[in-house]
Amino acid sequence: MDYLIFSLSLMFVYIGLAQLLHIQFGMAGIPNFGVVGFWGIGLYGTGVLYVNYGVPLLPAIVVASVLSMVIGYIMALLVLQRSGQAILAATLALAAVIATLVVSEKELTGGVQGLGTIKFPFDGVDSRNLIFMLFILAVVLALIWLSSRLRDSRMGRQLVAIRDNEELAASLGKDTAATKRLVFAITCGFMGVLGGMSAPLHQFLVPYQLAPSLTFAVWIALVLGGKGHNLGAMIGVFVTFGLFDILIETYAPVPAEQAILLPNFKLFCYGVLLVMIIMFRPKGILGEDKPRVADAAAGKG
């Protein structure tokens, strides 16, 4: 039961990350390949504050997320007006820098030996992990709701305009660079929130958790589900993480010798799925959804 709660909590974190990536890439067209970096700032920021300085969990998450947002903003200032491929490489590099710093700054992070233990909040209550899971779920649902509000808002339409043709949007008098920076920084901050909330899930932090595979898992889920659809992130995570990590790894009767190869088989399948989806259904399983307000306005006009 505890393991199922852990897996589900982790799945909600993935859904949240993919949802934020939907805003960054699906709406604003920013290819952020440093998801694990911003998540990791939240994770290790929370861990360091909690373990080394005795800050309670929730304030620690807030501080770490603000840090993640600030770094997101700096990154946005540096590279956001560059080509997509440059943004992609730069964010990937940022994630590598953070992972390396976590290893090298042993005094703070425990280096490769790890950092722990981070306990669930709500001391003395029964099944704290279950309550914490519901807490994560609430945050993720709020994110999905917020991003649907964003999609229907003036700013959401501005983002789509920037994504499709930035020069045109700028010529209509929109400060496209500032809008992109703001959205990028806020979504990176939320990635930090999800990272901070992952800290008590993992309890013990090791640098291995900052490997780029998290970034790719989130990307694969989003592209699979539909990067332009508000529920695409959720569907994508169900198909990847839900199907493989929860259903197959927990319930499929796999003999012990093959069980070691199972994670590799999973990643192999992710690759095949990703190739198939881009070749045959590039908009993802759900396709793209249109903002409601725009439709209503078109109907009236």
Added chain:
Amino acid sequence: MLLIDAIFIGLLEASPLILAAMGFTLIFYLNGFMNIAYAESITFGAYFAVLFNVVLGLHFYMAIIPSMLLSGAFSVAVYLAIFRPALNRGVGPTEMIILSVGVSFMLRYGVILVVGPENLFLNEPSITYLRFLGMGATNLQLVALALVLLAAGVLYWMIYNTGLGEQMRGLANNRELAMASGINPHRTSVAIWFIAGCAGGLSGVFTGVFAQVTPYMGWNVILITMLVTIVAGVGSVRGAVIAAIAAGILTAFITLVTKPLYAEVILLTAFIGVLTFRGARTA
């Protein structure tokens, strides 16, 4: 003295990187997307070398050429099976990168499923330590450096001085005009993917012999290759060579004066800085 050491060590360490960066740049230049699955050209080169060198018992130097050619052929196969259909369908540059991530996963974990996740070792030729103007290197390192420089030179010559290179540059700059001038885009692309695959494979063979052959070895160098390529400017093979050498020397220098881990941090941060001030602005 420190500087000379750094240049020497940097050149030795950067030699596989130079090849990888050149091959990566070729594909980037011709097709306009960063092919992350290029990492697997590097990995497969090393695995092919294991096949010839360890399984079939060939001498290491004899195994280099067939591994390189197989890696090239493999690269062409991947291009024909996946990337060419995708390009024909009009998949955009960012989606092409995501597609290449998918291909990369498929190949990397496919290798693990077939060969197994264990690290493998190549049978090195006998190693002697040579001293040269006060600096030391093994004969293997020097052979690698010489071969890599030779290959890089041939590649460079091919791009800037032969018909194939001219066709490639024509296609990359103006596809319609090139095709109207009678350049067959299909043949040129196959040739370029073959050459790029060979360069990656050779780079993998040397990376593998200096350390070990793992399914992740290509992945470990692809980030730095990507950054070198972007900093060099879209599709400038000349720039890629210079940037790769600079990256190698810089890494060696920083490693000599501080901790190796900081070398990586400083190098990556420097790359982000360079991107900020002179990043490729093309989409």
